[in-house]
Amino acid sequence: MGSATRIAVLRERASGETRVSATPETVRKLIGLGASVAVEAGAGLHASIADADYLAAGAAVSPLAQVLDGANIVLGIQAPDPALLDGAASGAWVVAAMDPFAQPSRVGAYAAAGLEALAMELMPRITRAQSMDILSSQSNLSGYKAVLVAANLYGRAFPMMMTAAGTVSAAKAFVMGVGVAGLQAIATARRLGAQVSATDVRSATREQIQSLGAKPIFVENVRGIEGEGAGGYAGEMSEEYRRAQAELVSAHLARQDIVITTALIPGRAAPRLISDAQIATMKPGSVIFDLAAPQGGNVEGGVADEVVERHGVKIAGFSNTPAxxxxxxxxxxxxxxxxxxxxxxxxxxxxxxxDDEIGAAIRLTQGGRVVHPRLLG
Structure with a gap:
C-alpha cells in the first residue's frame, strides 16, 4: 500500500442485500485516519443514505471502475465477486463477510487475483475484538426483528390487557438459544409484554436469562448441560442431553404462542431443534421465527423468506434478517x-x-495463496 491508502466502498449486489459497508459517519473517520474514500454511486440508497451524504462527508462518489482504480482496501457487506475487482491494487485487502467454507472457489479466486481476503465473521471472540465483531452487531438486530415479525404474524396481542370487556392474557414466548440474538429477542419480547422463557445448551446462560426477567428452561443432571464450544459458541450436545432436552422442550413448546429459534454453529448446518411432530402439538395460531433459516433452519418444514403454515402454526425466517x-x-x-x-x-x-492473532484468524488469502488453516485441510 502507498502512503495515501485508498478505500473503496462497493454497492452490494447479492439478492435482497440492503446494507452498505460504510456510512457518512465512518467515511469521515476513515478520512480522519489519512485515507481517501471512494464510494460506488448508489451504494447507500437502500439504507437511506444518498450519494450527496457521502460527498458531504468527504468521499468521492463514482462508478465501480473509478472506485476500484488503485484501491488498497475494498469494503463490503457480503464478499464481492472477485471478477468485479479488476483495478484494485495488488495485494489489496477485501474486507467483508466471506462465507469461506461454503464458497471455497471464491476464496481461491481471491488468491489467484493476488487479493488479501479478510473474513470478518471469523473475528475471534476476544475482548479487544468485540468492537469489530459483525456477528454480534448484526445478531443483536436480528433478535429484535425476529420478535417484531413474529408479533406481526401472531393474530393476538402480546401484553396482558385489562379492559372493561374483560382481560386479555399475555402471550407466552420461548427463545431457543441464548446468544446475542437470543438475549435481544428475550428483551424485546419482554418489552412487548409477553411472558418469556428461554433455553440454551450452555448452563452459564441461566443467569443471563433470569437477569432479563425471563424463566430459564434447562435439563438438569444430564451430561452435556455445559455445552460450551470453542470461542464462546455453543458446541455439539451429547446424545443423552439431546434426548432429555427434546422431552423437556416438547412439553414446553405445546404451551407456547411465540417461539424464536437462534441456534447456529459457525461453519456448520443449523441443528434441528423443532420437529414436525412437535409443531403438531402447538396451539393453532402460534408462530415460530427461525433465525437459523439461512443455514438450513432449526425448524422442520421451514422455508427461508416464506411464511409456511403447518398444523395451524406459522413458521417464518429470513435468509438475511439484518437486511x-x-x-x-x-x-x-x-x-x-x-x-x-x-x-x-x-x-x-x-x-x-x-500481524497478530486477529490476522491469523480472519486472513483467508495472501501472496497469491489460500492461507487459512481450516481451508487447507
Whole structure:
C-alpha cells in the first residue's frame, strides 16, 4: 500500500442485500485516519443514505471502475465477486463477510487475483475484538426483528390487557438459544409484554436469562448441560442431553404462542431443534421465527423468506434478517469495519498493518495463496 491508502466502498449486489459497508459517519473517520474514500454511486440508497451524504462527508462518489482504480482496501457487506475487482491494487485487502467454507472457489479466486481476503465473521471472540465483531452487531438486530415479525404474524396481542370487556392474557414466548440474538429477542419480547422463557445448551446462560426477567428452561443432571464450544459458541450436545432436552422442550413448546429459534454453529448446518411432530402439538395460531433459516433452519418444514403454515402454526425466517433493518444494520456493520481498520492503522506508514492473532484468524488469502488453516485441510 502507498502512503495515501485508498478505500473503496462497493454497492452490494447479492439478492435482497440492503446494507452498505460504510456510512457518512465512518467515511469521515476513515478520512480522519489519512485515507481517501471512494464510494460506488448508489451504494447507500437502500439504507437511506444518498450519494450527496457521502460527498458531504468527504468521499468521492463514482462508478465501480473509478472506485476500484488503485484501491488498497475494498469494503463490503457480503464478499464481492472477485471478477468485479479488476483495478484494485495488488495485494489489496477485501474486507467483508466471506462465507469461506461454503464458497471455497471464491476464496481461491481471491488468491489467484493476488487479493488479501479478510473474513470478518471469523473475528475471534476476544475482548479487544468485540468492537469489530459483525456477528454480534448484526445478531443483536436480528433478535429484535425476529420478535417484531413474529408479533406481526401472531393474530393476538402480546401484553396482558385489562379492559372493561374483560382481560386479555399475555402471550407466552420461548427463545431457543441464548446468544446475542437470543438475549435481544428475550428483551424485546419482554418489552412487548409477553411472558418469556428461554433455553440454551450452555448452563452459564441461566443467569443471563433470569437477569432479563425471563424463566430459564434447562435439563438438569444430564451430561452435556455445559455445552460450551470453542470461542464462546455453543458446541455439539451429547446424545443423552439431546434426548432429555427434546422431552423437556416438547412439553414446553405445546404451551407456547411465540417461539424464536437462534441456534447456529459457525461453519456448520443449523441443528434441528423443532420437529414436525412437535409443531403438531402447538396451539393453532402460534408462530415460530427461525433465525437459523439461512443455514438450513432449526425448524422442520421451514422455508427461508416464506411464511409456511403447518398444523395451524406459522413458521417464518429470513435468509438475511439484518437486511430488514438496513439503516441500523449498516451503521453497526460500518462501525465494526472502521474499528477494525483503525485498530491496526500505522500513522507513520499511512496504512493498517495486520500481524497478530486477529490476522491469523480472519486472513483467508495472501501472496497469491489460500492461507487459512481450516481451508487447507
Amino acid at each position: 430488514h433493518l438496513p439503516a441500523e444494520a449498516s451503521a453497526l456493520f460500518a462501525r465494526n469495519l472502521f474499528n477494525f481498520v483503525s485498530a491496526f492503522w500505522d500513522k507513520e506508514q499511512g496504512k493498517p498493518i495486520l
